[in-house]
Amino acid sequence: MPPPAARFPAPLRGVVPPLCTPLTPAGEVDTRSLRALVEHQLVAGVHGLFAVGSTGEAAHLSDAQRRTTIRTVAEAAGGRAPVLAGVIDTSTARVLDQARAAADAGADALVATAPFYATTHPAETEDHFRRVRAGVDLPLFAYDIPSAVHTKLAARTVGALAADGTLAGLKDSSGDLGALRRLLVGLRAEGVDSSFSVLTGSELTVDGALLAGAHGVVPGLGNVDPAGYLRLYEAARTGRWTEAAEEQDRLAELFGIIEAGAGAEMSHGASALGAFKAALGLLGVIESPATAAPQAALDGTAVASVREALKRAGLL
Amino acid sequence: MPPPAARFPAPLRGVVPPLCTPLTPAGEVDTRSLRALVEHQLVAGVHGLFAVGSTGEAAHLSDAQRRTTIRTVAEAAGGRAPVLAGVIDTSTARVLDQARAAADAGADALVATAPFYATTHPAETEDHFRRVRAGVDLPLFAYDIPSAVHTKLAARTVGALAADGTLAGLKDSSGDLGALRRLLVGLRAEGVDSSFSVLTGSELTVDGALLAGAHGVVPGLGNVDPAGYLRLYEAARTGRWTEAAEEQDRLAELFGIIEAGAGAEMSHGASALGAFKAALGLLGVIESPATAAPQAALDGTAVASVREALKRAGLL
Amino acid sequence: MPPPAARFPAPLRGVVPPLCTPLTPAGEVDTRSLRALVEHQLVAGVHGLFAVGSTGEAAHLSDAQRRTTIRTVAEAAGGRAPVLAGVIDTSTARVLDQARAAADAGADALVATAPFYATTHPAETEDHFRRVRAGVDLPLFAYDIPSAVHTKLAARTVGALAADGTLAGLKDSSGDLGALRRLLVGLRAEGVDSSFSVLTGSELTVDGALLAGAHGVVPGLGNVDPAGYLRLYEAARTGRWTEAAEEQDRLAELFGIIEAGAGAEMSHGASALGAFKAALGLLGVIESPATAAPQAALDGTAVASVREALKRAGLL
């Protein structure tokens, strides 16, 4: 069992990359590459690590692979940064099983979505988070990701769960910065902003989200360029907003690699995750760019376009 | 290990209810009630049993609860009807784990959806089904349920997987009978309709679906009134279409119980499943109408409305 | 002013094709071809004509073109069949203007959707239909077409407007035959089915819809093969359901022409409407297959595929 982060920060602030899960060509978790990726992030100075989130291909990994991933990340982090673990499953009983396994594997905090597959009413969603928090004694983040879950967390739900301490924070991957603004204004009016952490998962509007009062960012692209997100965060933290925006612009251009697979018979997700992993391979961080089945692989032309983008961004 | 159905019918025809999963008030699988429900169905003459589908609250059950449910159904069926088991999970590796567990628990066939949470391209979806079929040697049905999965299976995907024998059949819960018509016409043109089973999951258009050439039906409402669906199926099978439509009309009126919870702070699913279970309780088939967390429960007024509907339908 | 249909039938029954609007290559209404199309339909024995609906490219026609179309159809019909006119616009004031123009141009009945662009609450939608009916004294049909309007008419809304005589009928293009079944059962329970006309716009499930009690069909494909839909309707009307289903299967295969443009840089609508018009051109009914801007045109290969389909269907 790895040593836990001494105390989980409240609120959690900064750059918390949602780690890719490196795989072998045969589809198993490549723990050596995963350790290297953790080191790549910690050296850059990230403030936390998010394992088996959507970027970590949680939906495509077996329970055993998820456990291996969380344990490997927790051991590699060794208490140098808190480890958040996704507990992605369809509803309460299943999320609780994921949560227990993640706690056993060394997670410092949990990240859960609303139920999906079977849609719930906001009152049921609220009950869901309370039950998950009551079942496993770790800080719990709500993960608002309508593109995957097909409902958006209501501001009222998040507000109630923040006010009574059920939730330690929110990872907002809704892309709806206007709604996030209203939530932040509401949390401040309620006086719960000092302990509740609001993290944006939208990697192209981090400057705006921080300007609006968000505490940090969970950027998929941060796998590839953690230093860029650290510079962006530091510029924002110290009020150098123009610099923050310039760094964000640079990262927005690099983000174009997610379309490497456009036109091929593959999903947007397979293209984006394939591009992140191809980049990590080209940067020498991980061994293989393999993504989990049934996602299609990027072809050579696509990988070449990733290489060119890395060069333009000054990373290669 | 229960005895397997001697030979899985190809194509599977008839009424195959998606069983509710009776629970104790504490939320555990009530195996005694589940056995009684199986008997309730077999006595009525159903042609198969579908365990841990959406109506079985698969999304809300833990892996252990799913296994208990499948094993109980398989044992209670004792080879008198084939047992199909849902293997509902987000993607290939996870579905394969579900499939192995279902096979171990005694399932005669498996029912899998396309990947969800992370959306796949049709080519990736096709690969997904091939991998699931290759991994566990049981007949495999595709489960087309856009309301839960948020994509619709393409006719081309189903056609390809039917033609090469990957799939033994389709459970169509899309509600799109026009698309089903085109699929059936296409399957006949390809000559694959003699072994491939097309079952509709839309309990209000069974007469039309059978008239269009579907082989059977997987009706959630069949939990409550299996005899009604058997009469409907038999009328259709023997060309008495007006009688079939009249029976369908009667069942369509009874189906109104799914709105027992309208206006309450609960999901449509919780209302519908709560009503099915309340009806099974009122009919003396199961002990408790409890649904799985975090679904809200029907109140007394709602249950009273279910009782009235059962009386109007001649079931009480 | 053309002579009106002596008395508008209540309920309207039978086959009511939504007429294509033939255009010249320059994009103007080709009134000569339109008259020929009306004759093509009346000779086949249709029970009504629906001008400037979605199949008539209402969304792409100017007000002047809509008026020309309705007037031409009404004159060509000459009282031999009632003429329904679409009054497609975003909200009440605009629909009322369309309704007045349609009445002036000779329409016998009007077909209106719920407001779109700005979404309305069901109570507002109900008010909308009441205002339209009060403003222009013609029978009013509600047009339920979620693919265009992005809301579905609630059964409660339709029921209330049927019960008090605001609506003369419903054109259901939702594709949701299960919901239509429940509506029909409800209307019969309320005793309003004897005057209220329920027409399905789903051309592939006409047999099932008629079996469920629908009064008729508004089939886009009926432009091309009205005789097929008449045979289907007559078979159903006289209880020969197997024959009805066989005719429906034949039409379902012919319906494949809507995919003539698949793969090209054009919308599904442009492909489907282009195919209907190409077929009407190949059959010698209309002059030009032109569709309205900005819809792309089918290429030669696509038109050749339409020709082959017509041959297979025995129409060429």
Place this chain on the structure above:
Amino acid sequence: MPPPAARFPAPLRGVVPPLCTPLTPAGEVDTRSLRALVEHQLVAGVHGLFAVGSTGEAAHLSDAQRRTTIRTVAEAAGGRAPVLAGVIDTSTARVLDQARAAADAGADALVATAPFYATTHPAETEDHFRRVRAGVDLPLFAYDIPSAVHTKLAARTVGALAADGTLAGLKDSSGDLGALRRLLVGLRAEGVDSSFSVLTGSELTVDGALLAGAHGVVPGLGNVDPAGYLRLYEAARTGRWTEAAEEQDRLAELFGIIEAGAGAEMSHGASALGAFKAALGLLGVIESPATAAPQAALDGTAVASVREALKRAGLL
């Protein structure tokens, strides 16, 4: 005919409120109130006026009401600020008719959406904008509003139409600031940012949008508090980002008035527009808070909540 704005600014920058359309209780355009609203805006220093957009209830106004509105605004502006006019209609021919009428009524520029009701392919959408621009010789803005139109303008489409001068700008009401960021980065890379105006329609993320390089904002809430948006814009323009964010926070709280009608039988739109108009009434700018049929009206309690919000915001 009013005097035109001497030269339409390229790019248009600043605060361009989408004007509410004041109505009499009988539902006619209240031109006196409309003139007062224009004055209210010009006194505050706005950089342009947008008439008959979504906030102007374009979808609910007849053609005659739209013309009256545009003419009144153009006359009241008297060349002191450019007047953009919405030309909201379902497709090309109809938008062209709207565009000619708007030009006749004195508009300085036009704002058009992609076709709706009948969905178009991106290539057809591009053709649509080219035809509209070719048909009426006024600067043309694309209006990206997926909540109304149900498609999102592709970055490729906007980029192509910006590069060749078809479009003078974009009003982005998609709420997707990440996509806007990528568009802005792309426009700069193409060198077309110096003449093409990017305006955000998201009133709660103006600080972030301006930080990302947007040229201005079209805020519905600006009807009520134009001075607030002017302060926000000026703070951002001069690099005082923390002040900009504070002003944005204040406006985000005021924006809560859009939920005045929550729980009532009315649409979100009717609640929001009713609240803006109630506020303008309470501020003494317009006579009546009436919204166009079939939108439901706010009740007294709702109006009282608007009054309280205005007081908290220091406007009353």
